[in-house]
Amino acid sequence: MASKSSSLSWLLLINTLACILLVDHSASQDDRKAYIVYMGNRQLDEASTSSLHTSMLQQVIGSIGPESLIHSYTRSFNGFAAELTKQEAQKLAGMDGVVSVFPSEQQSLQTTRSWDFLGFPQQVPRRPIESDIIIGVFDTGIWPESESFNDEGFGPPPTKWNGTCQTSTNFTCNNKIIGAKYYHQNRPFDEVDIMSPRDSDGHGTHTASTAAGNLVNGASLLGYGLGTARGGVPSARIAVYKVCWSFGCSDADLLKAFDDAIADGVDIISFSIASSFPRPYFEDSMAIGAFHAMRNGILTSMAAGNDGPGLATITNFSPWSLSVAASTIDRKFTTRVQLGNNKIYEGISINTFDLKNKTYPIIYGGDAPNTTGGFQGSDSRLCNIEGSLDENLVKGKIVFCDVLNTGEVAFVAGAVGTVMQGPDDARASRTFPLPASYLDLQDGSKVYSYIKSVRSPTVTILKSEEGNDTFSPYIASFSSRGPSPATFNILKPDLAAPGHNILAAWSQISPITNIKATPMSAEKNPEAEFAYGAGNLNPLKAPNPGLIYDIDALDYIKYLCSGEYNTKLLQLVTGDNSSCSEATNGRVFDLNYPSFALSTPPLKFISQVFNRTVTNVGSPTSTYKAIVTTPLGLTIKVNPTVLSFTSLGQKLSFALTIEGTLIDKFIASAAVVWDDGTFQVRSPLIVSVT
Incomplete structure (x- = not known):
């Protein structure tokens, strides 16, 4: 990955807290919705670019109201966002200088x-x-x-x-x-x-x-x-x-x-x-x-x-x-659930509420539907539909629910707490507005059986405990x-x-x-590199990697030329004289990426060459030897096997060849490590059947 300097490279772990965008496809009044008109690189000054956007809109929709133009992108690239009908968006898409027009989704x-x-x-x-x-x-x-x-x-x-x-x-x-x-x-x-x-x-x-x-x-x-x-x-x-x-x-x-x-x-x-x-x-x-x-x-x-x-x-x-x-x-938060028969099951949550070991009646959500509101047990068992639980049945009790939820529905209905069950792979420590714990399906089924087999089932939820996840790290x-x-x-x-x-x-x-710092393992994540890429970042080694796979805009432009982009479209995006020709067309296998990935049909013989160039940012005079791990059924060769550098900033190239057939495997993982005795520069390699 290219960056301003290798001293910044270890900063690139910033986004580890995941956030998912949900799309709202609804249209506004008069079938108008926000569209983005992308026009590539900015080639005029800000004022002229803004005037161009206004002119284009006027050609399509005539009079421009105060809400017609949402944003003009004029400082770093060219484009604008506007309220348009589908037909107006199609007209703009056909204008000269437009790369793409697409809806601005609400997320x-x-x-x-x-x-x-x-x-x-x-x-x-x-x-x-x-x-x-x-x-x-x-x-x-x-x-x-x-x-x-x-x-x-x-x-x-x-x-x-x-x-x-x-x-x-x-x-x-x-x-x-x-x-x-x-x-x-x-x-x-x-x-x-x-x-x-x-x-x-x-x-x-x-x-x-x-x-x-x-x-x-x-x-x-x-x-x-x-x-x-x-x-x-x-x-x-x-x-x-x-x-x-x-x-x-x-x-x-x-x-x-x-x-x-x-x-x-x-x-x-x-x-x-x-x-x-x-x-x-x-x-x-x-x-x-x-x-x-x-x-x-x-x-x-x-x-x-x-x-x-x-x-x-x-x-x-x-x-x-x-x-x-x-x-x-290696940190986890567990919350134990103790039944009236003294059986204890360990769940996941961050529960700071202290019930002081006092037991409460427990009721299955599916047995407490708010029928006057038109709900059935198939609704109330989930405890995630507003108004689905009967307040008269759950008030003062702990509710057992069939899916992970926020706890809000049970809380509003007057429940003292909630125990939820679901797949183990959905388990993550969360906070809730009332005492709560999330059990896997195996333990959840035992809680359900207890509720159904006892005339007056009871339960208590204990305060959370901070423990050690010895299985970490995994994705x-x-x-x-x-x-x-x-x-x-x-x-x-x-x-x-x-x-x-x-x-x-x-x-x-x-x-x-x-x-x-601990390597990732395909034994913990069967999706292997498709789950973790190169693995956990090592912040101490990242500022001084030894070798880097340097890459710039021209490399990406060549990559785009290998796909669906032609010279005209490319020049709109880049704003320069970039062109797609036989001389500039790149192959995806030659993009100077610091990893290697190859897809193959089942049981097909593989013969693929990757070309890469590394830049020396370690010791001025150094000799790196290639160390290759090879999965069963494949042969992986590096040529040359030794890279000798005489100065900082020097670039040397190598070719990596994969041959063979994947047998009885969907994914095969390997790696190439360049080692000079001081620096070990590792690139993951994955071959998958598609």
Whole structure:
């Protein structure tokens, strides 16, 4: 992955807290809805570009009202968002200079230990450059009063900063939060929303503090996880771009945030946003924004998504962005459930309520339907439909439910607590508005049998206990998996970092309802590299990798030429004289990606060559030898097997050849390691049957 310097490379783990985008396909009055008109690279000045957008709209819809034009993208690339009918959108798509026109979908959102678990202790030496790093966070805003964002000891913002702070009566920036903006597509505000960069949800504050929060001693979640909370880069600056609200995050706002952040001078763009379905590169606001960020030397770090564990569920897969899977750490929170027959079952939740071992009657949700409201047991057993539980039957009792839910329905109905059951792979520690625990299906069936076999069943829910997950690290079940829907021959996600049971700062008005870094294993995640990419990030080794697979915009342009893009379309995107010809057309296998992925039909003989170039950033004079692990049935060769460097910045190339046939396997994992005795540069390799 290319970045401004290798010293920044270890920052790219920022997006480990997954957030999933749900699409609202509803149209507004008169069948108008927000569309994005993407026109590639900006070639005129801002004023001329804005005038062009207005002129194009006038040609299509005539008179332009105050809400017709939502955003003009004029600072870093070219395009606009507008309220259009489907027919008007089609007319714009046929105009000269337009790359794509697509709906702006309405979307909704997807620690004290994680850094230590990665082998990145507080005592690690820091570099002065960190205070000049600006991280652009796209999320729900930020809670500036949090100690994670105190600017004590910080000097003025770096001189490269060109952004602004949208101050208000309830929000100001400081030398830690150096910039803040909010974006709101034309639609009414909800009463919980705040018209400023202030975070009323909590998610944005959480992700910002995980990335760059200050050291906060004695931090905990209601007493759990006590320790020192800190971000990966505590001395970095934060620029906030609030693009998500109670109704969700719109593509139009996301793209405007990219337009601003690139021009503002951020070094890294970080967000936990992912579409719920795959889209072509230039019909995806996040891929478009990341492409132009890449061309300006800015890497975009994205969450892989929350649609796992199925294969090909990842939707952030553009090769010019970093996709991060969510891995576990060795911390877990368990909550025991004790039945009236003294049987005890261990569930998952963060339960701070103390019932003091007092037992309460337990009732199965399916036996307590609110029939006067028209509900049946098939509704009430889920405990997730508002009004489905009969208050007269559940009040003062603990309700047993057949699926994981928020606990809100049982709480509103007057229940004392809730016990839920469901698949083990859905288990993650959550907070609830009442005593609660989530059991796997095996233990849940025993609780159900007890309820049905006893005249007056009782239960109590104990306070949670903090324990050690000895099975870690592994990829959380919710984390989206590869392969990339665009091409199975580029490995996605790229890497993994902790994103499960992470404790960090939170909005105060939103309810809270020294260790070896450890390799990932296909034994724990059968999806192998499609789950974790290159594996957990190693923050201590990442600043000094030895060799890098450098890549720039031209490489990606060649890759695009190998697909469905022609010269005319490419020049609109790039804004230069780039062309697709036999000389420039690249192969996906030659994209200088730091991993190797190959898809093959069943039982077909494989013979594929990958070409790569590595750049020496380690020792000026060094000799690297190739170490290859080869799965059964395949032969993997590297030519040459030795790379000898005589200076820093020197580039040397090699070819990797895979031959053979996959037998009795759907996925085969391997790796290539370049080793000079000091640096070990590992690239994952995966072959899959498609």
